[in-house]
Amino acid sequence: MKAAITVFPGTNRERDMADALERASGTRPTMVWHGERDLSGYDLIVVPGGFSYGDYLRCGAMAGNSPILRAVKEQADRGVTVLGVCNGFQILTETGLLPGVLLRNAGLKFICKMTHIRCEKSAAPFTGKLTQGQVSRVAVAHNEGNYYADDETLDMLEGEGRVVFRYCDDRGNVSDATNLNGSQRNIAGIVNKRGNVLGMMPHPENAIDPMAGGTEGLPIFQSLATAILA
Numbered sequence: 001m002k003a004a005i006t007v008f009p010g011t012n013r014e015r016d017m018a019d020a021l022e023r024a025s026g027t028r029p030t031m032v033w034h035g036e037r038d039l040s041g042y043d044l045i046v047v048p049g050g051f052s053y054g055d056y057l058r059c060g061a062m063a064g065n066s067p068i069l070r071a072v073k074e075q076a077d078r079g080v081t082v083l084g085v086c087n088g089f090q091i092l093t094e095t096g097l098l099p100g101v102l103l104r105n106a107g108l109k110f111i112c113k114m115t116h117i118r119c120e121k122s123a124a125p126f127t128g129k130l131t132q133g134q135v136s137r138v139a140v141a142h143n144e145g146n147y148y149a150d151d152e153t154l155d156m157l158e159g160e161g162r163v164v165f166r167y168c169d170d171r172g173n174v175s176d177a178t179n180l181n182g183s184q185r186n187i188a189g190i191v192n193k194r195g196n197v198l199g200m201m202p203h204p205e206n207a208i209d210p211m212a213g214g215t216e217g218l219p220i221f222q223s224l225a226t227a228i229l230a
């Protein structure tokens with residue numbers, strides 16, 4: 001699996017992401033600096049979390065217009081697998097690769113805590129190793145994680161099976177009480193129409209080690225390794 005991880009000034013999860021991918025696939029990904037214009041030759045591109053360009057203007061807004069994102073878009077359009085986590089999800093919505101936006105958390109506070117997400121769809125390349133309804137314990141750490149899209153878009157996402165993760169409790173129940181940031185319909189992760197671009201707010205890369213955060217994030221990386229190495 002040849003994976004690239006994009007790095008902007010202010011990115012802070014790129015090493016965690018590299019560890020997660022290496023643990024699942026056995027291969028160390030390549031870090032690619034934000035001025036790069038060519039991402040050909042990779043079969044997975046990951047846009048990790050952090051505070052790209054200091055979150056100026058709006059989270060992900062500047063990164064969404066950076067040279068490397070044009071290259072990400074080009075590869076996504078060719079069918080290359082793209083994963084965006086947290087700030088990466090924000091960036092992918094800013095480029096238009098994914099619909100909707102991430103607004104400030106409903107409580108207007110930065111949220112850093114463990115939470116649970118339910119897998120709504122078991123499908124390659126991202127969730128092939130998860131079962132539908134499987135609950136994973138993962139961390140969130142964001143200020144703008146409140147997923148918003150208009151009703152028509154939300155209905156389309158639901159109808160096309162593109163809502164991949166929802167915030168839930170430890171038994172998989174989804175309710176207002178488990179909606180930690182105000183996201184429409186408890187949405188924590190979605191895919192594009194073609195199914196090769198996924199954005200999610202929680203951090204599976206920080207749940208890959210029993211000594212730190214558990215291992216319930218690992219199946220996502222194992223899914224990618226299996227789908228892409230196969």
Ligand SMILES: NC(=O)CC[C@H](N)C(=O)O
Binds near residue numbers: 055087
């Ligand atoms: N951990 C992250 O990627 C945070 C994303 C963004 N800076 C926010 O606070 O919402």
